[in-house]
Amino acid sequence: MSNTPEAKVSTVGPRMTGKTTIITGAGSGMGYASVERFLAEGGNVVGLDINDEGLAKLREVYGDDNLLTLVCDVANQDQVNDSVKAAVDRFGAVDVYFNNAGVPFVAKPIEEVTDEEWDLNMSVNLKAIFIAARAVVPVMKSQGGGSFIITASMAGLRPRPELGPYTVAKGAAVHFAKALAIELAPSQIRVNAVCPVAAATPMLAQFGVGDHITPNATPMGRLATAEEVAAMALFLASDDSTFITGLALPVDGGRSV
Numbered sequence: 001m002s003n004t005p006e007a008k009v010s011t012v013g014p015r016m017t018g019k020t021t022i023i024t025g026a027g028s029g030m031g032y033a034s035v036e037r038f039l040a041e042g043g044n045v046v047g048l049d050i051n052d053e054g055l056a057k058l059r060e061v062y063g064d065d066n067l068l069t070l071v072c073d074v075a076n077q078d079q080v081n082d083s084v085k086a087a088v089d090r091f092g093a094v095d096v097y098f099n100n101a102g103v104p105f106v107a108k109p110i111e112e113v114t115d116e117e118w119d120l121n122m123s124v125n126l127k128a129i130f131i132a133a134r135a136v137v138p139v140m141k142s143q144g145g146g147s148f149i150i151t152a153s154m155a156g157l158r159p160r161p162e163l164g165p166y167t168v169a170k171g172a173a174v175h176f177a178k179a180l181a182i183e184l185a186p187s188q189i190r191v192n193a194v195c196p197v198a199a200a201t202p203m204l205a206q207f208g209v210g211d212h213i214t215p216n217a218t219p220m221g222r223l224a225t226a227e228e229v230a231a232m233a234l235f236l237a238s239d240d241s242t243f244i245t246g247l248a249l250p251v252d253g254g255r256s257v
């Protein structure tokens with residue numbers, strides 16, 4: 001038997017066949033890469049984003065056989081409820097919810113942070129998890145289980161200076177993942193977080209300057225890629241991780257060591 005990477009991939013096979021995943025922030029960066037990866041793994045995907053531009057590109061490239069895209073503000077309970085219902089109507093189930101959409105924060109001293117910046121980070125980077133859980137947990141319970149994945153951040157495990165509300169929201173997101181994991185384990189719903197270090201996505205430039213976003217911020221000497229985050233989301237979504245819950249998984253080239 002060959003040990004080449006090609007041989008390993010060909011023996012594994014698609015990992016999301018017959019499964020439906022909702023991915024938020026699907027129009028860009030990690031969400032977009034995750035849509036691509038989950039489709040490539042044979043799954044049905046419902047991509048949500050507040051902005052239709054990236055969703056339109058997904059529709060153009062992948063068509064609509066296994067893909068549904070919806071404009072949705074993840075901070076709006078009614079819109080998320082409607083999106084979950086649309087996913088069930090279209091594909092019959094929601095096996096995985098990847099709560100990935102987020103907003104950046106332009107690094108600045110705490111005394112300069114505005115109420116609006118604080119509230120936006122809490123709403124999109126934290127409250128959206130609560131909103132999503134209220135919408136999708138009843139569906140997953142009725143199905144006998146599911147996987148709920150949150151894109152947190154290395155900033156949520158190891159705060160950096162001047163990222164104020166972003167680090168707080170992401171730290172709480174990690175804690176929320178653990179709390180939900182314990183609460184929902186008896187219902188066979190697994191809840192995990194991925195914690196990327198700075199990643200080469202459109203969001204990166206919006207954080208402003210700082211040593212946390214330069215390649216030498218990691219022992220491996222580079223930033224994360226959107227595809228590396230998508231691969232860990234896939235792992236947490238798939239049957240390769242059926243006994244893993246409450247994990248905050250660094251995708252960080254050794255940054256957290």
Ligand SMILES: NC(=O)c1ccc[n+]([C@@H]2O[C@H](COP(=O)([O-])OP(=O)(O)OC[C@H]3O[C@@H](n4cnc5c(N)ncnc54)[C@H](O)[C@@H]3O)[C@@H](O)[C@H]2O)c1
Pocket residue numbers: 024025026027028029030031048049050051054072073074075100101102103104124151152153154195196197198199200201202203204226
């Ligand atoms: N890029 C990084 O350096 C980095 C590092 C660690 C964690 N993260 C986190 O990764 C996740 C994905 O970020 P990314 O780097 O791919 O960024 P990105 O800017 O490329 O993509 C984020 C997407 O979320 C969407 N979005 C924003 N607000 C929304 C809302 N209210 N409702 C629905 N969609 C909304 C945006 O339109 C965008 O398409 C975020 O949660 C981010 O905080 C990013």
